[in-house]
Amino acid sequence: xxxxxxxxxxxxxxxxxxxxxxxxxxxxxxxxxxxxxxxxxxxxxxxxxxxxxxxxxxxxxxxxxxxxxxxxxxxxxxxxxxxxxxxxxxxxxxxxxxxxxxxxxxxxxxxxxxxxxxxxxxxxxxxxxxxxxxxxxxxxxxxxxxxxxxxxxxxxxxxxxxxxxxxxxxxxxxxxxxxxxxxxxxxxxxxxxxxxxxxxxxxxxxxxxxxxxxxxxxxxxxxxxxxxxxxxxxxxxxxxxxxxxxxxxxxxxxxxxxxxxxxxxxxxxxxxxxxxxxxxxxxxxxxxxxxxxxxxxxxxxxxxxxxxxxxxxxxxxxxxxxxxxxxxxxxxxxxxxxxxxxxxxxxxxxxxxxxxxxxxxxxxxxxxxxxxxxxxxxxxxxxxxxxxxxxxxxxxxxxxxxxxxxxxxxxxxxxxxxxxxxxxxxxxxxxxxxxxxxx
Amino acid sequence: xxxxxxxxxxxxxxxxxxxxxxxxxxxxxxxxxxxxxxxxxxxxxxxxxxxxxxxxxxxxxxxxxxxxxxxxxxxxxxxxxxxxxxxxxxxxxxxxxxxxxxxxxxxxxxxxxxxxxxxxxxxxxxxxxxxxxxxxxxxxxxxxxxxxxxxxxxxxxxxxxxxxxxxxxxxxxxxxxxxxxxxxxxxxxxxxxxxxxxxxxxxxxxxxxxxxxxxxxxxxxxxxxxxxxxxxxxxxxxxxxxxxxxxxxxxxxxxxxxxxxxxxxxxxxxxxxxxxxxxxxxxxxxxxxxxxxxxxxxxxxxxxxxxxxxxxxxxxxxxxxxxxxxx
Numbered sequence: 001x002x003x004x005x006x007x008x009x010x011x012x013x014x015x016x017x018x019x020x021x022x023x024x025x026x027x028x029x030x031x032x033x034x035x036x037x038x039x040x041x042x043x044x045x046x047x048x049x050x051x052x053x054x055x056x057x058x059x060x061x062x063x064x065x066x067x068x069x070x071x072x073x074x075x076x077x078x079x080x081x082x083x084x085x086x087x088x089x090x091x092x093x094x095x096x097x098x099x100x101x102x103x104x105x106x107x108x109x110x111x112x113x114x115x116x117x118x119x120x121x122x123x124x125x126x127x128x129x130x131x132x133x134x135x136x137x138x139x140x141x142x143x144x145x146x147x148x149x150x151x152x153x154x155x156x157x158x159x160x161x162x163x164x165x166x167x168x169x170x171x172x173x174x175x176x177x178x179x180x181x182x183x184x185x186x187x188x189x190x191x192x193x194x195x196x197x198x199x200x201x202x203x204x205x206x207x208x209x210x211x212x213x214x215x216x217x218x219x220x221x222x223x224x225x226x227x228x229x230x231x232x233x234x235x236x237x238x239x240x241x242x243x244x245x246x247x248x249x250x251x252x253x254x255x256x257x258x259x260x261x262x263x264x265x266x267x268x269x270x271x272x273x274x275x276x277x278x279x280x281x282x283x284x285x286x287x288x289x290x291x292x293x294x295x296x297x298x299x300x301x302x303x304x305x306x307x308x309x310x311x312x313x314x315x316x317x318x319x320x321x322x323x324x325x326x327x328x329x330x331x332x333x334x335x336x337x338x339x340x341x342x343x344x345x346x347x348x349x350x351x352x353x354x355x356x357x358x359x360x361x362x363x364x365x366x367x368x369x370x371x372x373x374x375x376x377x378x379x380x381x382x383x384x385x386x387x388x389x390x391x392x393x394x395x396x397x398x399x400x401x402x403x404x405x406x407x408x409x410x411x412x413x414x415x416x417x418x419x420x421x422x423x424x425x426x427x428x429x430x431x432x433x434x435x436x437x438x439x
Numbered sequence: 440x441x442x443x444x445x446x447x448x449x450x451x452x453x454x455x456x457x458x459x460x461x462x463x464x465x466x467x468x469x470x471x472x473x474x475x476x477x478x479x480x481x482x483x484x485x486x487x488x489x490x491x492x493x494x495x496x497x498x499x500x501x502x503x504x505x506x507x508x509x510x511x512x513x514x515x516x517x518x519x520x521x522x523x524x525x526x527x528x529x530x531x532x533x534x535x536x537x538x539x540x541x542x543x544x545x546x547x548x549x550x551x552x553x554x555x556x557x558x559x560x561x562x563x564x565x566x567x568x569x570x571x572x573x574x575x576x577x578x579x580x581x582x583x584x585x586x587x588x589x590x591x592x593x594x595x596x597x598x599x600x601x602x603x604x605x606x607x608x609x610x611x612x613x614x615x616x617x618x619x620x621x622x623x624x625x626x627x628x629x630x631x632x633x634x635x636x637x638x639x640x641x642x643x644x645x646x647x648x649x650x651x652x653x654x655x656x657x658x659x660x661x662x663x664x665x666x667x668x669x670x671x672x673x674x675x676x677x678x679x680x681x682x683x684x685x686x687x688x689x690x691x692x693x694x695x696x697x698x699x700x701x702x703x704x705x706x707x708x709x710x711x712x713x714x715x716x717x718x719x720x721x722x723x724x725x726x727x728x729x730x731x732x733x734x735x736x737x738x739x740x741x742x743x744x745x746x747x748x749x750x751x752x753x754x755x756x757x758x759x760x761x762x763x764x765x766x
Contacts, residue, residue, distance in 0.1 A: 088724060095510050116727065117512030261617040262597035329511065402726045406531065410710040417619065417708065432530070 042075040043336045045101040048090065052080040055291070059356045063349045067340065074336045076102075090328060094118055099328035101337045102344075107142050107153060107322040108396045114145035115399040120327040123148045125338035134345070135362045136389055142396050143324055152345045153362035155353070156322030157286040158385055158392040159212045161308065162293070165301040167192055167202070167281045178305035180316075182247065185282075185308040192281035200259055203280050207251055209264065210275075210284035212307070212319070214412045215405065218244045219393060220317040221310045226395045227408065232437060236408065237430035244310070245415060245422040252416050276300065287358055287385035294377065304384045306391065320392040322362070358382050360389060400437060407432045504733035511727075521734035532735070534710050535718035538623065542714065543690035546627045551682055554637030559671070561638065562645045572642070579635030587699040590629045591616065601628075616700060619711035626696055626712070637682050644678040645671065676758045684750050691743050692716060715739055 051060045057080065064076050079100065081089055087106070093099040105113070113119045126132075126149065132140050139153035165175035171191040179185040185205060192204030207217055219226045221244030227236050235241075252260060267274045275283035276297045283289075284307065293300055306316035325341045327334050343349055350366030353359060355373040358381060367386055374382050398404065408429045414420035479486070504521055508514040525532050561572050578586075593600045594615040602612030615625040652670050661669070672679075694716035698704040705721075706713030715735070723732035 091510055091727070115512075116509055258596065258614065261614045262595075265591075265595040265617065266598065403721065406705070406721065409705070413619075413709045419619070419709065435528070 042071070042073055043333050045074060045076045045333060045337055045340055046079060047076050047340070048079050048081055048086060048100040048103040050081060050083040050086045050104065052082070056357065059353060063344070063352060066349070067343050074339060076340055091118065094328050094330055097330050099331050101327065101331045101333055102325055102340055103328055104154060104323050105151065105326050107139070107151075107156065107324050108394065109402060110143045110151045110324055110326070111145045111396055111399045112402050113326075114148075114150035118329050119150045120329055120331065120334050121148050121150055122152070122327065122334075122338060122341075125335060134347075134364060136364060136367075138389075138392070138394055139322065139362045142394050145399070151324035151326035152341050154323050154325050154345055154350075155362055156320050156360045156389070156392070156394075157288070158320045158360060158388040159210075159216065159284050159307060159318045160287060160381075160384055160388060161282060161284055161305045162275060162289065163282045163303050163305065164275070164278065165303050167278065168303075171204075171281075175301075175303065178303055179282075179308050181308050181312050181314075182310050186251075189282065200255070200263065202278065203255060203259070203263060205280065205282040206255065206260060206263075207248055207284075208416075209280065211286060212284040214245070214248060214416075215395075215408070216319045217248055219319060219395075220244070220307060221247070224315060224317040224391070224393050226319075226393060227404070227433070228395075228398060228437075232398045232400075234430055234434045234437060236433060237426040240310075242422055242426055245412065245426065249415055249418075249422060252418075257417065287360065287381055287388075290358055290377070290381040304381050306384070306388055316388075316391050318388055318392045320360075320389075320394060322360070322394075354382075358385070360385050398437060401433070404433050404436055407436060500733040501737060503730055504737050506730045508729045508733075509727045510729055517730070521731045522738070524731065525734055525738065531710065531713065531718055535706075535713045535715045538711065538713055539691060539693065539715040541623055542626065542693055543687060545623075546630050547683065547686050547690050549627060550630055550634050550637065550686060551679065553631050554634040554682065555641050555675075555679070557634060557638045558641030558645055559667070561642060576635035576639060578633040579639075582633075583695070584699050586633070587629075587696055590625075590632075591700055594625055594629075617708060619707070619709040622707050622711040626693075626700075629696070637686070640678050640682060641675060644675045648674040673759045677760055680750075680754050680758045684747060684754075687746060687750070688743055691739060694720065 047064065049060060051057055061078060064078050068075055086103070090099060090103055090105070105119075110119070114121070132149075135153050136156070139156055140149075143149050143151040143153060161178060163178050168175040171188075173188060173191060179188045189204030189206075192202065193200065194202035208214060212220075215227060218241040222235075222238055222240040225235055225238070225240075227234065229235055263274070263279070267279075273283075273292060273296070274280045275285075276293055290304075293302060307318045309316045325344050327337045327341070331337055345363055347363055347366045347369065350361040350363040351369040351373075354361040354366060354370035358378065361367050361370070367389075371379065371383055371386065411420065411425040411429045415422050415425045503514075505516060505518060506514050507517050507520070557575055561568060561575065594602075596602060596612070596614040596617060599612075599615070601615070605612040613621040615621050648671060652674075653666060656666050656670060693714050697706055697712040697714050697717045698720070701707035701712050704717070706717050716739075719732045719735045719739075722728045722735065
């Protein structure tokens with residue numbers, strides 16, 4: 001145990017040494033893009049991303065190349081690091097005093113990094129007051145710490161309801177009328193269930209599969225209010241969230257915990273998504289899930305809709321994450337770095353990214369511009385994703401208690417497993433989180 | 440036999456002795472010093488590595504445990520604040536400690552007994568025993584993440600091999616990794632699967648037990664049962680002791696299993712697999728509360744140290760260090 005800590009720290013120190021030795025030649029696994037003879041007399045920027053996949057890498061590298069070609073003073077070198085350790089490496093590089101110049105980082109923890117001196121305040125470099133108007137306001141809010149920007153939003157995502165039109169027809173449902181409320185969702189789900197004996201062949205819907213977890217459903221139930229308000233007031237134990245939690249539990253009761261577990265254990269591996277395999281009728285996921293349907297679904301007939309609202313008339317609240325471009329603390333060329341960030345988050349680059357990846361970009365104009373480049377299913381999914389941003393909330397982690405969810409999730413688990421009542425669990429979660437935030 | 444040359448040399452040496460004594464002493468000393476120096480020089484790669492990469496960070500982490508260090512922005516001395524938070528403000532600390540103790544309390548005795556049992560069975564002289572030995576040792580060769588992924592499949596509630604096998608006997612298996620009551624037993628079962636490493640040690644020591652003792656016992660008319668408890672077991676106690684001490688320390692270090700086998704590596708349903716090290720990892724590398732994580736590390740070090748000292752103390756009472764056959 002002690003050895004483990006020692007190991008971690010040693011690794012950190014070694015990483016620091018490595019970063020220190022490599023000097024201006026950049027971090028590990030570097031892969032420069034473009035012609036290196038262009039570099040002479042220019043400021044070289046190290047740009048770290050985790051976009052190394054076949055679909056994303058060419059897109060980001062083309063964006064960088066375009067930038068390099070247009071520049072007389074700045075040359076950007078792209079370094080790919082795996083998602084699993086890019087941020088730990090960044091941290092080690094910051095503490096060794098030799099960080100990358102620009103890095104793509106998580107949007108929901110910008111404040112935490114700003115508070116802990118891990119990123120650079122960009123307000124000095126943003127000369128234009130209207131700069132923030134380029135972006136969706138909810139995204140811009142996440143990059144502010146004490147009203148100062150510490151990053152620029154790059155992309156975001158939003159959860160949508162995907163549904164299997166063929167299964168809808170089979171169950172006698174109108175394939176052009178996806179469920180709009182929780183009640184409808186439940187009624188549809190029951191119709192979509194297919195059983196042989198007491199085993200399910202198809203489960204119509206189960207709310208906690210896909211990427212809309214219990215916290216998201218409770219936010220949806222509580223009129224878009226997450227566990228923490230904007231000024232970090234704890235609002236876990238509210239009547240609406242309690243109703244939401246009871247509703248989630250009712251799914252477990254109806255389908256049976258055993259069936260839920262059995263189904264879930266089967267699709268532990270990602271190569272066979274149960275929605276694409278037709279084993280689940282409706283599925284909540286981010287818009288880019290569409291690329292999986294497109295590539296593995298064999299012309300699957302599917303539709304996409306906003307999240308069902310709790311009651312008729314309520315909003316179709318969804319939630320989102322995303323990524324920002326930021327300048328780590330101690331980077332040597334913040335001015336040039338911001339120049340590059342301005343390009344990355346500008347209309348042209350963002351529109352290219354959006355149309356290639358069906359990803360929600362942070363730049364408003366680019367987001368709309370990309371739509372005109374798409375058609376068919378591409379357009380259907382992307383348009384829904386863009387529209388959905390109106391009802392998408394972000395959940396920035398509080399700077400003082402970044403792990404507050406660790407205190408809530410086990411209690412929600414306990415409720416779903418029937419080991420705790422919803423009332424007691426929320427009450428306990430409320431007081432525990434209050435304790436950790438007011439510590 | 441002494442040759443003429445040798446005796447001549449001896450005389451010469453004796454004659455020189457009185458004169459040369461002080462010089463020689465000095466020479467020997469400097470030689471020893473030089474030898475010492477080159478000794479250190481030879482092990483210097485290790486020494487530098489030890490000081491820079493082990494001792495240094497170790498002492499650093501001890502200091503850090505009394506600060507609010509978070510790698511980038513602060514490192515203020517906060518006294519015993521971290522330790523106080525650990526004991527009085529962090530419910531998850533106690534959960535993780537309890538989970539770890541539970542795991543150690545069951546896995547150490549079970550894997551030890553399992554390894555001994557297996558070794559005794561595989562110590563028989565029957566045809567093809569080498570094949571069996573290889574088969575039972577194989578799981579110990581495989582290790583790490585691949586094994587955990589394999590076991591996640593085996594323990595799958597409805598189609599996993601474990602529950603399928605149980606259903607042949609009319610037993611409805613539990614949901615294993617999805618049911619907080621069964622997650623730790625599931626992990627302990629998994630650990631039992633790879634007792635091959637310990638088995639090998641026991642097998643070696645079993646074969647070192649003198650046959651004369653068994654022969655003597657046979658003459659006295661001892662039963663197989665008696666022979667096992669009065670000859671075999673006492674003779675292999677040094678290995679049992681070694682096995683218990685090391686697997687106890689290893690048990691407290693459990694981390695990977697829970698990190699890989701639970702969703703998002705968060706410690707499983709209702710924190711049932713939130714082991715001490717996993718909680719510490721989360722504190723250190725999810726929220727960068729290095730001070731707190733270091734405090735946790737040192738507290739676990741104390742626990743393991745105390746248990747090991749107790750082990751060593753009580754070990755004297757039951758561990759039998761016999762000599763060879765002659766004794």
